[in-house]
Amino acid sequence: MELNMETCGFWMSLFFTAKLMIIYFLGPGDGKLELEPFDEESEPITIPTRPDLAIILRCDTVNHRLVSTGNDYTLCLWVSAPNAAGPRGWNSFSETALEKNEVLKELSAWAEKRLEALMQKEAETGLLEDAPRSWLRWMRATYFKHSNLPVAITGAATHGPGSNTCEMLWKSVVNGVDYVQEVPFLRWNHGEYYDPDPDCWMQSHVCTGGITKTCVRHHQFIDGVDLFDNKLFQISQSEATGMEPMQRHILETSYEALCMAGYTKKTLMNSYIAVFSGSTHPEAAYINYCTGAGAGNISQAITSNRTSFVLGCMGPSTSIDCEMASSAMALMVGCSAVAPNNDWRTKSGGDSQASITGGVYICVAGPFMWPRFHMYMSITGRSLTWDAKGNGYVRGECSMSVIQKPYTEKLDGEWVVTGESVLGTIVGYRMTSNGRAASMTAPNAPAYQEAVDEAMKAAGICPLDMDAVECHGVGSQLEDSVEVSALGRLLRSSAESLDEPLNLGAVKTNLSAECEASGIVAFVQVMYNIKFSANSGSLHLKQINPHMEGWESLQLSTESLPYRDEWAFHGASSRGWGGVNTHIIQWYRVDENYVRLGKLESTRDPFAFWPGGGGVLKAEAKAMDAYHIVGSWNNWKPEEMEATDVGIFTYTVTLGMNRFETFQIWLDGDSNRVLHPGRPRAPSALRVQGPVQLDEASGLNWMIDGRVIRESQAAPQGALTDAESSTGTTADAAADVVEYSTRDRGRVGDQYEVKLSIAGKYRAVVWRKVKTGADDAELRALQGTYYVTGSFNEWGLSEMTLSEDVQLGLHTIKIGPLKQKRYEFQLVRNKAWDQRFYPTFSTIAAESWSEFEVDGPGDEGHGNNWCIKSREGDFFLIEFQRSIGNGVDVKKISWRRVDE
Known part of the structure; x- marks a missing residue:
């Protein structure tokens, strides 16, 4: 049979998961089966084969080869083990099996060549549809075209709510932390501005010193907004005092991200590194905030320029304002600056070696700016994304920066992946504008779909390859319904969509709408989702927005969900107030330093014994x-x-x-x-x-x-009960207690x-x-020696005496003189603590006792002891009689007071 993609996939999945292989030899001739463990120390063995012989072997640990004539036949059956072994529920395979199993090595080599051929064909003719869907996903997650070179993220830093590291911020979000809070007195006295009337904002004056009214009382804040290490950046105290907070925080996060990417102050000076920031006109301009020296202390243009100046970066430097799409647009411009896709620009030296890209928003003017956005803000104080009661967003603060660098470089005419440490990659991005629509602020589904579709084309993937999308999700019923419906129609409208659902996320339910930093916050959230292979769930979803359509193949997740594979394509959308739509697609693999991929393999040898031997015993x-x-x-x-x-x-x-x-x-x-x-x-x-x-x-x-095993269930198939073995009849299947061997x-x-x-x-x-069997003399010799262990001998062992009539099976011991009022004891046979005899329940203290209810032998009777009631100076005789006749084990225990 000729090997094709379907048969290759079948055999690979079988051999990866197969645990046992059962071989039945039909003949007609003889042969030999050679077995060699994966362990290099163990020696191979040869088993002669003949017709009507069955062999069961561990195919996951042994290479096997059958030598016989071409006229011989065998039947083979594989038994597979459960395969969802990874922490994310994926099909995880044994790396040892892939390295040692000769058949798997050949199949893997064939599959790699086939994937390369598929990618070459797709690069020449466009997206393929005639290949198996699983192979297409495998190909696009493993290879990329020269025209779609990824951009790598090598560093990331944040000053965010509750955390100053991106990883810790992601961990808090994935665990469901809600950072929105009522405005604290540490920032301002919000009672001066709060009015429960929903229309109170109409009384506000948008001017310095005017009236400000709002019915919103919630916001999201970062800590240490006034802190700044000016000496680190060689900025004078007088200039630092007048710098508005957005310049301070974006400068610090930019430097922290550069340090994570491996840069130092020395390597940064005079380097051709670009700086792009998503930011708006500082709120400090509307109040009497700055008192220090410095001409550019309050300027949107200076937000990026100051970073370039302080760090000595000589690449492009500009700030971008597209409202909530600002930092997303900065990421796109950063990709254009570092991606070596434009030959003319590369030859002319226009490529930047890296880009410092960030987004920042700090609220320093109190609720002064709130009235102009009041129609879009949530009175309930939460961003209720996708919920039927969604009524807007809550504003929040954040400063976040990432370092963008080329993912590949050209060596000897071939593109190769750089050896730098990578957090994630960008493979596709696009920005569109709504154009002429119902209004400037109204969402436009076709324009948004075009942004997503063009980003997918740039990434070289089809809609079903998208694993998840981080939605803009501002909590507005209109915008949420347009966004979700557009995604459903574009990405999951085919018949195969039900088998490959799309996961949607909404980080604004945790972190609020962080204004100009929203785009990069969603981007970094996606990056760490892929890094840990866990899609963070959204909050506050109780009843789905009734206006959303086409979400049957979408997952509006409210809890953390894993990706379907270790590689993932994850998009992030952002939208600006003026009609800007952005979509950025990331692609990367789960970080093995955080998530185990393969099966947890034992370090022990897979065999208890291998007859061929191998290795050296110490x-x-x-x-x-x-x-x-x-x-x-x-x-x-x-x-x-x-x-x-x-x-x-x-x-x-x-x-x-x-x-x-x-x-x-x-x-x-x-x-x-x-x-x-x-x-x-x-x-x-x-x-x-x-x-x-x-x-x-x-x-x-x-x-x-x-012993015969007794259980309150049906006997295993093929086991003979006592009744069957003695009478030849079949036991009643409905019996409560069965006995089997x-x-x-x-x-x-x-x-x-x-x-x-x-x-x-x-x-x-x-x-x-x-x-089998023994004569009477041998049986009498098997009585064994019995011992008493109890509180009178500190739970040691005191030997009992066997009577002269061995067949009687009577064992006695005299104890005393006793000093206490009560003593507990058990019996032990042959000093074996797992052959103890004890009562069914602990007995009351008695001066004399005689009973046939003796449990054991076993080790389950901890605390179940016989109890002797005594007076000081008493002696007691303990008698234990045991005999076996007609298959019945009769045990009797007794004691009584005796004279000295």
């Missing part, structure tokens, strides 16, 4: 003389195991009256060199751990369990061969039944 993990086994059948006394072959040591264990025995293995009989399993009551074939000291291995034993099921006196196998670094302990 000298301290080997016995110098012999391996000794200690267990519950002989009071934990070491007995030497027999060496039957190279690396094979055996010992025969006889099942005692409890029908289960536990054991460990000691090197050279030394209790400080214990081999043990990784958990208590471990079954056969579990990996061997150690050697360790005895106290470290306490309770970690292997268990040969011959394990592989080790046995009776008292059955013998098991325990085998310790050592091959290289691998060690395993297994056992199998070698003899």
